[in-house]
Amino acid sequence: MSRNPGRTTLAAVAASAGVSVATVSKVLNGRPDVAPATRSLVQTLLLEQGYTPPTSHRDQPQATATVEMWVDDLCAYSTEVIKGTVEAGAELGVAVVVTYPKDLTDKGVSWARDLVAGGRRALITLMSVPTPHQLAALSLARLPVVVIDPLKLPEAPVTSVGSTNFAGGMAATQHLLGLGHRRIAYLGGPATSTTNQARMHGYRAAMEAAGVPVLDGYIRTSGFCYPDGMQEGAALLDLDPAPTAIFAAGDESAMGAIQAARARGLRIPEDLSVVGFDDTEIATMTSPQLTTVRQPLRQMGVIAVRTALRLAAGERIESHHVELATELVIRGTAAAA
Known part of the structure; x- marks a missing residue:
């Protein structure tokens, strides 16, 4: 019986890679005993040659999707x-x-x-x-x-x-600028996070457009969670001069910053204004309720x-x-x- 000429076989991939069929099979099955360079080459050839496993969900008995x-x-x-x-x-x-x-x-x-x-x-x-x-x-x-x-x-x-993270970061910062704040700090998530970078760039763009400088130490990046907000919020409030407003890149970190402020005897929003990001359920569970940027999560x-x-x-x-x-x-x- 002739083999379907349109279907790539393990033997064909093995020949192209200059390895044995057993080695290709090991790569397919995630076996660890294959050199990284060989694994990468075989995976590339599998994709390039369009190898399809002999069974797929089209050949399986119908299961609950x-x-x-x-x-x-x-x-x-x-x-x-x-x-x-x-x-x-x-x-x-x-x-x-x-x-x-x-x-x-x-x-x-x-x-x-x-x-x-x-x-x-x-x-x-x-x-x-x-x-x-x-x-x-x-x-x-x-x-x-x-x-x-x-x-x-x-x-x-x-x-x-x-979501439009850059636009959201701009909107949050412009709101604080519109309230008269000039010492506005940014409390962000992980430094390498693309969402954090977009929100931070939105913050910077709004500050630059308003001609307001970002003071030294006013940008902190850590994480989006409550403990991150407490730690980095405390660091911001220890600065001299301290910010009068904080834009936090997440609701949980905003709550952490609020707690750090209250631990120092500061009132929200009389002594410190805080804006979050996400609009999760916790945004309405605090007093006062959190001003935030809503993502359609x-x-x-x-x-x-x-x-x-x-x-x-x-x-x-x-x-x-x-x-x-x-x-x-x-x-x-x-x-x-």
């Missing part, structure tokens, strides 16, 4: 996004399985194929971007990936959903699910990056200087 969602940490922000993905899944008749992507760095094609065999139709990740090795394995298994709010720019083209989850399912169905999508509009929500933590 599910979408895998990777979440590094459960917090107010991620909870809102998860709600959006679950709601979209329920509407579309698709289950959403939330997992922690631990110890998956070295997983190979067999891992990706197991996801497909388990009914997975797509992978959605929140902030974290799969490694090139993972992306290669997922591509070979024909499992599409959508990233929500990627913390860093991926090394390979990946479909993503985010649930809608980001909805769009991620719909986009992932379109990719899984082989549809063409209009854009590989979607940005949803942010909106300033004025409440009670910012007042006139």
Whole structure:
């Protein structure tokens, strides 16, 4: 029986790479006993030659369609996004399985194929971007990936959903400038985070446009969580002169900065104005309620699910990056200087 000429075989890939079929099989199955350079070469050839595993979800018995969602940490922000993905899944008749992507760095094609065999139709990740090795394995298994709010720019083209972080950073800072503040500090997330950089650039752009200098030490980067806000907020308030307003790149870090201020006997907003970012549920759980920049977090989850399912169905999508509009929500933590 003649072999299908349109289908690449392991033997063909092995011949191109100058290795044995067993070595190619080891790469496919994520075995560790392959030299990194050989692994990289074989993965490249598998992709270039369009190798397709002999079984795929089209050949498997019909399983309940599910979408895998990777979440590094459960917090107010991620909870809102998860709600959006679950709601979209329920509407579309698709289950959403939330997992922690631990110890998956070295997983190979067999891992990706197991996801497909388990009914997975797509992978959605929140902030974290799969490694090139993972992306290669997922591509070979024909499992599409959508990233929500990627913390860093991926090394390979990946479909993503985010928000207008730069515009949101500008809006928050312009609001504080409009209230008469001139000593405005920025309390950001991880320095290498693309979302943090966009919000910080928005802050800087607003300050520059208003002709207001950013004083030494007025930009702090750490994380988006409550303890980060307490620590870095305290550092900002220890400066001389201390800021009269803080724009925090997350609601949780904004709450931490408020707590640091209250520990020093400062009143909010009389002595210190604070603006956050995200508009999670905790923004309305403090007194006074938090002025913040609203990200459409649930809608980001909805769009991620719909986009992932379109990719899984082989549809063409209009854009590989979607940005949803942010909106300033004025409440009670910012007042006139």
